[in-house]
Amino acid sequence: MTDPANDSHPTGTFTVKRGLAEMLRGGVIMDVVDAGQAKVAEDAGAVAVMALERVPADIRRDGGVARMSDPALIEGIKAAVTVPVMAKARIGHFAEAQVLAALGVDYIDESEVLTPADEAHHIDKWAYTVPFVCGATNLGEALRRISEGAALIRSKGEAGTGNIVEAVRHLRSILGDIRRVTEADSAELYGWAKDLAAPIGLVQEIAETGRLPVPLFCAGGIATPADASLVMQLGAEAVFVGSGIFKSGNPSAMARAIVEATAHFADADLVAKVSTGLGQAMAGQEIGTLGVHLAERGW
Amino acid sequence: MTVGVLALQGDVREHAAALADLGETVRPVLRPDDLSGLRGLVLPGGESTTLSLLLESSGLFEPLGEALRRGLPVFGTCAGMILLADRVLDGRADQRRFGVIDLTIRRNGYGRQVASFECDVEVAGLGADPLHAVFIRAPVVEESGPGVEVLATLPGPAGQPDHRRPVVCRQGPVLVTAFHPELTGDRRLHQFFVEMTKEERR
Numbered sequence: 001m002t003d004p005a006n007d008s009h010p011t012g013t014f015t016v017k018r019g020l021a022e023m024l025r026g027g028v029i030m031d032v033v034d035a036g037q038a039k040v041a042e043d044a045g046a047v048a049v050m051a052l053e054r055v056p057a058d059i060r061r062d063g064g065v066a067r068m069s070d071p072a073l074i075e076g077i078k079a080a081v082t083v084p085v086m087a088k089a090r091i092g093h094f095a096e097a098q099v100l101a102a103l104g105v106d107y108i109d110e111s112e113v114l115t116p117a118d119e120a121h122h123i124d125k126w127a128y129t130v131p132f133v134c135g136a137t138n139l140g141e142a143l144r145r146i147s148e149g150a151a152l153i154r155s156k157g158e159a160g161t162g163n164i165v166e167a168v169r170h171l172r173s174i175l176g177d178i179r180r181v182t183e184a185d186s187a188e189l190y191g192w193a194k195d196l197a198a199p200i201g202l203v204q205e206i207a208e209t210g211r212l213p214v215p216l217f218c219a220g221g222i223a224t225p226a227d228a229s230l231v232m233q234l235g236a237e238a239v240f241v242g243s244g245i246f247k248s249g250n251p252s253a254m255a256r257a258i259v260e261a262t263a264h265f266a267d268a269d270l271v272a273k274v275s276t277g278l279g280q281a282m283a284g285q286e287i288g289t290l291g292v293h294l295a296e297r298g299w
Numbered sequence: 300m301t302v303g304v305l306a307l308q309g310d311v312r313e314h315a316a317a318l319a320d321l322g323e324t325v326r327p328v329l330r331p332d333d334l335s336g337l338r339g340l341v342l343p344g345g346e347s348t349t350l351s352l353l354l355e356s357s358g359l360f361e362p363l364g365e366a367l368r369r370g371l372p373v374f375g376t377c378a379g380m381i382l383l384a385d386r387v388l389d390g391r392a393d394q395r396r397f398g399v400i401d402l403t404i405r406r407n408g409y410g411r412q413v414a415s416f417e418c419d420v421e422v423a424g425l426g427a428d429p430l431h432a433v434f435i436r437a438p439v440v441e442e443s444g445p446g447v448e449v450l451a452t453l454p455g456p457a458g459q460p461d462h463r464r465p466v467v468c469r470q471g472p473v474l475v476t477a478f479h480p481e482l483t484g485d486r487r488l489h490q491f492f493v494e495m496t497k498e499e500r501r
């Protein structure tokens with residue numbers, strides 16, 4: 001459906017890549033495995049859906065290699081909803097990314113939730129018209145992903161656990177270091193760039209603006225409306241919810257409640273109201289009991 | 300007097316920054332009480348399906364619709380334009396909108412994200428310099444009614460270059476753009492809207 005009239009206009013610029021992320025701010029992006037779940041997500045007010053083979057809790061439970069979703073499922077999801085469709089590719093798996101680009105998805109998540117395909121290299125994301133989102137646990141990781149062309153950063157958290165503690169750690173680390181960078185003098189910024197293993201130009205830009213050059217969303221472990229309110233108050237600009245919706249007792253009601261709590265994150269009365277009578281949230285896991293830490297994938 | 304920005308979802312901060320640059324006092328609008336005493340309101344870019352649902356659940360839909368029908372000046376960009384239009388093709392059947400500008404809109408009419416683009420647009424009344432415009436999964440105006448002033452257009456699709464498509468439209472106190480003027484530093488369209496909010500008070 002590409003409009004040939006636009007051939008003369010530049011597409012895939014960093015402005016339009018980052019611009020779509022800006023439009024998702026204040027919203028909830030929901031993990032879905034098929035068209036049916038995608039409909040439930042859109043009906044509940046999702047700003048976008050994320051197609052993946054299995055939700056993280058199932059990847060954790062069943063093990064095995066987690067890969068890009070079946071193209072037929074992605075096509076089905078695209079046909080089922082009008083909101084943007086994102087899809088996950090393995091870290092470094094540029095051929096999966098090429099397939100997702102060919103399928104016309106709106107955003108690619110180069111994701112640690114899937115089994116990494118390359119232990120040394122992330123995808124060169126500048127080579128694509130389609131924008132990418134990547135996870136990060138700290139500011140250096142976020143800036144390395146941005147230097148590779150990511151137009152949106154999310155915390156990694158610890159996906160599939162229903163435990164918010166890791167996402168909070170990552171957000172506090174990224175946002176705390178941004179605050180400290182803004183207080184550094186021009187000579188200290190070179191020290192920051194060295195310590196963060198990040199390009200000096202991006203460090204200087206953050207010192208100037210006080211924020212990442214792309215939006216920062218939260219992912220990994222959000223299971224309740226109060227979790228969404230927490231991370232939005234900490235400074236996340238939108239939330240990704242994976243297992244927290246379709247592993248809860250009433251996915252439709254949970255999805256709707258998290259959408260409202262994200263939009264009205266500072267309104268405790270409203271978060272209380274939407275949290276009432278939701279039924280069972282997903283069963284969670286203590287981080288100390290985990291065999292695999294997904295957040296440690298990528299560098 | 301204050302200009303509001305609907306703050307339920309979307310790129311609220313950029314609109315607020317544009318209005319603040321022009322010296323306006325800006326109020327985020329999240330609930331019905333926030334509407335009182337506004338001189339004008341911006342509906343930002345975002346996802347129109349999500350905004351429609353949150354307008355309903357927050358109790359804003361009815362009082363805001365009433366304020367718009369009474370002539371509250373409003374500026375809608377992209378999703379905001381969809382919410383203000385009379386007719387929307389390819390939308391969800393349950394999607395609510397205000398219907399205060401006589402346009403027929405096709406959601407995501409230029410295609411998916413890979414077709415999102417930037418270009419210069421000449422806007423009537425903003426001087427000779429074109430405006431740099433960022434179109435993101437943008438809606439297409441398929442038809443505009445006789446009461447609508449079309450202030451800027453793009454050439455039509457391949458094979459029908461003369462079938463130009465409106466990208467900036469005004470009908471009385473309602474201003475809409477298919478693109479995102481808030482994403483560039485050019486404040487002329489926001490300035491144009493601020494002037495509209497002063498006119499409508501007279």
